[in-house]
Amino acid sequence: MRIDVVSIFPEYLAPLELSLIGKARQDGLLDLHVHDLRDFTTDKHRSVDDTPYGGGAGMVMKAEPWAQALASLTEARRDGVARPVLIVPSPAGERFTQALAYELAEEDQLVFACGRYEGIDERVIEWAEDHFTVRPMSLGDYVLNGGEVAVLAMVEAIGRLLPGVVGNPDSLVEESHSDGLLEYPVYTKPASWRERDVPAVLLSGNHGKIAQWRRHEQYRRTAERRPDLLETFDAGKLPRADRTF
Numbered sequence: 023m024r025i026d027v028v029s030i031f032p033e034y035l036a037p038l039e040l041s042l043i044g045k046a047r048q049d050g051l052l053d054l055h056v057h058d059l060r061d062f063t064t065d066k067h068r069s070v071d072d073t074p075y076g077g078g079a080g081m082v083m084k085a086e087p088w089a090q091a092l093a094s095l096t097e098a099r100r101d102g103v104a105r106p107v108l109i110v111p112s113p114a115g116e117r118f119t120q121a122l123a124y125e126l127a128e129e130d131q132l133v134f135a136c137g138r139y140e141g142i143d144e145r146v147i148e149w150a151e152d153h154f155t156v157r158p159m160s161l162g163d164y165v166l167n168g169g170e171v172a173v174l175a176m177v178e179a180i181g182r183l184l185p186g187v188v189g190n191p192d193s194l195v196e197e198s199h200s201d202g203l204l205e206y207p208v209y210t211k212p213a214s215w216r217e218r219d220v221p222a223v224l225l226s227g228n229h230g231k232i233a234q235w236r237r238h239e240q241y242r243r244t245a246e247r248r249p250d251l252l253e254t255f256d257a258g259k260l261p262r263a264d265r266t267f
């Protein structure tokens with residue numbers, strides 16, 4: 023998979039050089055490029071924003087630098103290759119979920135447009151529809167100052183699903199949200215710690231009972247902390263955790 027990220031703060035994406043995603047890039051499992059939007063400006067001040075039509079506080083990101091930047095990422099498209107997906111982080115976007123992470127992990131190319139200020143001129147999104155599959159996407163119902171933090175989260179959630187990125191693919195199966203429920207509690211040595219003992223079933227060696235206990239804990243936790251997920255789970259609308267790439 024190829025991922026391109028466009029931002030006026032490319033250094034914000036430096037954490038993608040570290041840890042699991044950084045190693046995936048070094049191993050050639052993920053081809054990730056970060057681009058500075060200001061490199062696509064033509065004025066001496068490298069301007070990327072201007073005042074909003076209709077008035078109001080703040081500034082809006084100008085259309086032309088974005089069109090130049092995004093066009094540079096599709097020109098090399100070969101015939102017959104799927105359209106790249108343009109993900110525009112936005113509090114007004116569809117909610118990013120584990121199911122969407124699985125879906126996006128199957129794409130050939132993802133392009134992330136990190137907005138700042140009050141957002142990107144809407145005509146960029148309209149223009150981009152002719153070149154990309156455009157998906158405004160939100161990390162959650164709270165407000166950030168720009169798209170970079172959301173991109174860090176989305177790239178990690180998607181990148182870790184790519185073949186070969188995590189050491190043991192089995193670990194992807196039993197984690198929160200992979201099967202529609204929250205994950206069960208985990209324990210390690212010592213068996214007794216500050217007068218708190220590991221649940222006896224986990225020391226029993228009875229794998230059937232352990233699996234049963236873990237499943238019950240998933241249900242209990244989900245009912246307690248995220249009853250909304252239980253409605254989805256019970257309706258059978260599970261994220262595709264069974265998918266093998």
Ligand SMILES: N#Cc1c(-c2ccc3cc[nH]c3c2)n[nH]c1N
Pocket residue numbers: 110111112113136137138139140141159160161162163164165166167168169172
């Ligand atoms: N994704 C996402 C976001 C944002 C967000 C994204 C882009 C910009 C550009 C200016 N302000 C932004 C906020 N806020 N909250 C989320 N869940």
